[in-house]
Amino acid sequence: MIFRKWRGLKFRNYPLVYKLIVTYILLTVLPMALLVYLSYTQYARSVEEQIGEYMPKFLYQANADIEKHIKELTTLPEMLFNSENILSILRRESYARRSDLNKDQYNMNSYLARTYTNGRNADVFGVFVLSNDRVFYSSKAGFKESGWAETIKEYALGGEKEDQASSGILLPADLKLHLDSDIPHVFIRKPINDNDNRRTLGTMLIAVDLTFIGDIVRNFETNERADLWVMEPSGRIVYHTNRALIGTVDPDRSRYPVLNGSFRKKVDGEPAKLVSANQTDKLGWILVHSIPLRDLTQRADLVRNVTVFVFVAIVIAASLIAVVIAYNMTRPLKKLSGLMKTVERGDFQVDLKVQSGDEVGTLARSFNSMIATIRELIEKNYQIEIRQKEAELYALQSQINPHFMYNTLETIGMAVEEGDTGQVVDMVTLLGRMLRFSVSSQSKSVTIAEEVQHVKDYLTIQKFRFEDRVHFDIAQMMDDRDLQTFYTPKFILQPIVENAIKYGLETRKALDLHIAVTEEFGARSGKRDVVLRVRDNGPGIAPDRLEELEQSLKKISFEGRDSHFGLINVNARIVMMHGTDYGLQLHSIVDKGTEVTIRIPKIRGEELPHAENKNADRG
Structure with a gap:
């Protein structure tokens, strides 16, 4: 307490020029710096909140488009029933001769090529039909495994046939087969049901090129540093803008606080990110968007840096000007103080002669003008009093x-x-x-x-x-x-x-x-x-x-x-x-x-x- 009191007395005894400079810093520099800081943080926060609010809506729309496209692809097996020849091949259960089997395979494979892989369905690059221990197919890319046909046949016909004959989405890892292409893909499994005979004729696997997801999400995200991926509820990634991560598991999936919304993600050693997610109702896929927060505020950071640079330059220039003005102001202030004491004693015949054009000169001219105005007001009050008496006299007379x-x-x-x-x-x-x-x-x-x-x-x-x-x-x-x-x-x-x-x-x-x-x-x-x-x-x-x-x-x-x-x-x-x-x-x-x-x-x-x-x- 004593130390603070001593410091207060010491500052009080400083010259006026020092007090003016310190006051300038406290009243100008600090509030301006605080204003710049609060403006930047508020702007950055508002950008993050806006992106966090609107991005899930965009993801919802993108997810709806993806789900709609997948739904359209699931109807492709129905095209098999447009040909009576193809339908009869699927209904045939045995062959008397090998040549008949080869003929059916040729006709079936040609039909699949014309209808699916070489047709207007650009996202379909492979179709596999498994029926009565037969494998018909048309594909733009082959499998790395030589015995892929037997693997597919075992998957479709062996084990729990009833479960495997149901509809669904299969990942490449589910089939334990690998294409000799890096195209991101999934398999749509669809049973071929013969409604006339009320029996299942087989199973169709449609290999779907997932790059259409990139075309959908590219409409609302052009930032190269943003990541977009689609994963199953378990966290296994179906599609990722970084193809190397397709098929891996998102390690942070279990820690997602929401599956339909946005949240901030902070990982040690990495910049903070804003993560937005949306989960589809039917497929259950989760579409995730992730972008570093510093990319969202990139423009704000540029404005902040320029503002700080300009602010520092202004502060330095203004401080120098304040020092010069403070020194110049203290010289005539003493003379002004003396003249004011003279005016307090009732002597208005004073004149502060300061020729400078700065604030002190303005103050001097204002002081002189004030004294002249006071003299005029005194004279005017006398005139008003006389006029008022004249008006009262005339009013009484009339x-x-x-x-x-x-x-x-x-x-x-x-x-x-x-x-x-x-x-x-x-x-x-x-x-x-x-x-x-x-x-x-x-x-x-x-x-x-x-x-x-x-x-x-x-x-x-x-x-x-x-x-x-x-x-x-x-x-x-x-x-x-x-x-x-x-x-x-x-x-x-x-x-x-x-x-x-x-x-x-x-x-x-x-x-x-x-x-x-x-x-x-x-x-x-x-x-x-x-x-x-x-x-x-x-x-x-x-x-x-x-x-x-x-x-x-x-x-x-x-x-x-x-x-x-x-x-x-x-x-x-x-x-x-x-x-x-x-x-x-x-x-x-x-x-x-x-x-x-x-x-x-x-x-x-x-x-x-x-x-x-x-x-x-x-x-």
């Missing part, structure tokens, strides 16, 4: 339009003259509530319910004045509790409605106003926002004028107060209070109408600034 007040009082006077006391009482009540809303609270924010009630009072008075020329409806799609809970900047609806009435009544006999209060998801804010929409059927706004208004809203400027200053005023106050994710959006079609969308955040009373809460409480 809360009750003098023309609106004059027209309202004139309407009240006309109602008095007409003796409509009820209308006078309603208008005075509404006007008083509007005045109380304007002067009773100095808070910048009010509840949504209060803001909606204020604009409703305003529109009701306008309804009294213009009668059937003004129609309005207010759709509150939020819960009443939410309307009383969430706050909005003050006087954001009335300027919008004023504009709609002013321009709408200039060109329309009747103006329809629809106000909706909803809660929607904001794409910019990523939150649930409060959305207020004011839609009218007025004259609309021309596209060029609409684009000009949208540009004015983006600038948040109060210069050039024109007829649409109310829109700019409302948007500026919302953006200053809640950020650029909120504000106004305009949608207008000429001669169809205009829709103004006001988006504000969902803010409760306790979330308002302290001073504003205090003022709101007083109100």
Whole structure:
């Protein structure tokens, strides 16, 4: 423990350049090396798993083709019954003269040659028919043993005749005969049954050239280092790509974990191999495919070697560059540290003069840019504060339009003259509530319910004045509790409605106003926002004028107060209070109408600034 602590303190005291180099190695070289290793091992494992999964399927198909071909060959004895002459020879049990036997042998052998060995069955190179102590044959290759005929005759007729007359597949070793050719082969034994007389006329042995197996498996395996062989359940090899092993016994047969699947085989002194096997249902033969694992990952090994070479080269080059950069970085860092302490004391009139173009130079320029930005932000904050005060002053000044007040009082006077006391009482009540809303609270924010009630009072008075020329409806799609809970900047609806009435009544006999209060998801804010929409059927706004208004809203400027200053005023106050994710959006079609969308955040009373809460409480 003490030794580790001493080593930690010692490393902590190393120069910064050494720390940077060690950190670079730990954070870059080691993860890259680990990534290369894991990528290679994962790729090699995936290749092995894929081959191990798909190879048994290929073997199954190859085994099915082999079994199908063998089955076709087992039907060849039936061709003997196509000739009445041949059938009569097989049915003959004795001869009076030797010449008759020789004649039958000649005819039979000629027929076998024409029908089997010289026919379209290329895989048949020999046919032997044993009947009534006679041997008929046609073969492309002879036996090494001189007495082969007697051996075959003894095998077919001697001993357990009933067993030997059954169908089956015989290996050359079963007959104890050897061809004078190295063709891999087996014998198909098939009894010749005379169904008309219900007796067995003899036995046919068909010598089959097994090289057709190589043609079948060659369709899906071209790797010269892969081994393919067919063996009996006991392990005796019937066919092998290495012909020297045909007839031998696979010593590992008893240790095969599966006969229909793949497994890894490791033998001392030899590379590991991937072995796949499949066993046929009828013949019971096992088709085995074996390939060294390194051959499966040969391409991956090449990529790995190239990657390692490139990785080492990159590491060496990057290490040299890191050393140079680390030494160059440590020189101006001390000066930068001193200037940062100066900035911490509140002095922003500093400048880090570093002329290099490397990361340290970039850091120096970023530092200078940061200081300049801070100075600009300080100045900008002062300007924003001044503009906000100006906006608040203008908002207070324009809360009750003098023309609106004059027209309202004139309407009240006309109602008095007409003796409509009820209308006078309603208008005075509404006007008083509007005045109380304007002067009773100095808070910048009010509840949504209060803001909606204020604009409703305003529109009701306008309804009294213009009668059937003004129609309005207010759709509150939020819960009443939410309307009383969430706050909005003050006087954001009335300027919008004023504009709609002013321009709408200039060109329309009747103006329809629809106000909706909803809660929607904001794409910019990523939150649930409060959305207020004011839609009218007025004259609309021309596209060029609409684009000009949208540009004015983006600038948040109060210069050039024109007829649409109310829109700019409302948007500026919302953006200053809640950020650029909120504000106004305009949608207008000429001669169809205009829709103004006001988006504000969902803010409760306790979330308002302290001073504003205090003022709101007083109100």
